[in-house]
Amino acid sequence: MASNPLPIQRGASPKVATILLEQPGRSVVVLDRALLNRLDETITRIEGELDDGIEGVVLASASERVFVAGADLAEIDALSDTQLNDYLAEGQRILGRLAALPCATVAAINGAALGGGLELAMHCDRIVGLRPAPDARPYLVGLPEAGLGICPGWGGTCLLPARMDPARAIKLTATGKPLKADAALEAGLIESFADSRDDLLALASRLAAEPRIPRLVPDEPDHLMQGDPDAARAALTDATNHIDKDPAADGVLSVVRTGLDHGWPAALDAERSTLIRLRRTDTARERIGAFLGKSATNA
Secondary structure, eight states, rough: OOOOOOOEESSSSTTTTEEEEEOHHHHHHHHSSHHHHHHHHHHHHHHHHGTTTTTTEEEEESOOOOEEOOOOHHHHHHHHHHHHHHHHHHHHHHHHHHHOOOSSEEEEEEEEEEHHHHHHHTSSSEEEEEOOHHHHHHOEEEEEEEGGTTOOOSSSSHHHHHOOOOOHHHHHHTTEEEEEEHHHHHHHOHHHHHHHHHHHHHHHHHHHTTTOOSSOOOGGGOOOOOOOOOHHHHHHHHHHHSOOOOOOHHHHHHHHHHHHHHHHHHHHHHHHHHHHHHHTHHHHHHHHHHHHHHHHHHH
């Protein structure tokens, strides 16, 4: 297979590399197998240049409309259970490589970051966003998978409670409700806003040039939930008692519990097995079918 890494740009700070998420032929960026493979190649390239002056990495989108709209649900739905397990594990490995980079990483969100798109951003140390225009509909940030009867598959179930109030994060994930951008800023999921795309990239570049503030440390199980497992357990108990139960909500709560009890690798394993199981339920088949039908109509 020919090498096809994503474009790497050098902006105002030559020590910061900006990885541009692009997908020729699509109007928005969708996290599919091809894009994941390109990101994997790009991380390898970045690793090779760490000794040549790269001290920070910005992850940005080539799309004017979104950061990443989510994973390619049609691609995922066509896989057998074994193939889906391998696909999710490969995505977890690649996003884990991003989190493991020894330099600062910043996601520059210029539009919707949903599902796999937010999971990708949350594997960066910091997240900044574009301020929504006053006359535009606010873009959404979140994990909507439970609304389709499934759950996240690339770490989002436990990453979101580590970036904001655990109780609120767990409830949002279990119900599949994303946040408007302003609410994501208020919740601390987005660190700060910039007023234009150029300003957003400049802000992200400045932050990426600063000393690293790691947010995901896979070798330290207590990294989950901001290192405050007691608060997270209380939040989990509250969510268990107050969320209307359905298979997707129960699955999300179970994965969070696994992460708290057994750490990050176990949480990733639980996400894969839970997503594979949930997509076979009647609710998921109905909702995914409706989503794919709507997407085909709008294409």
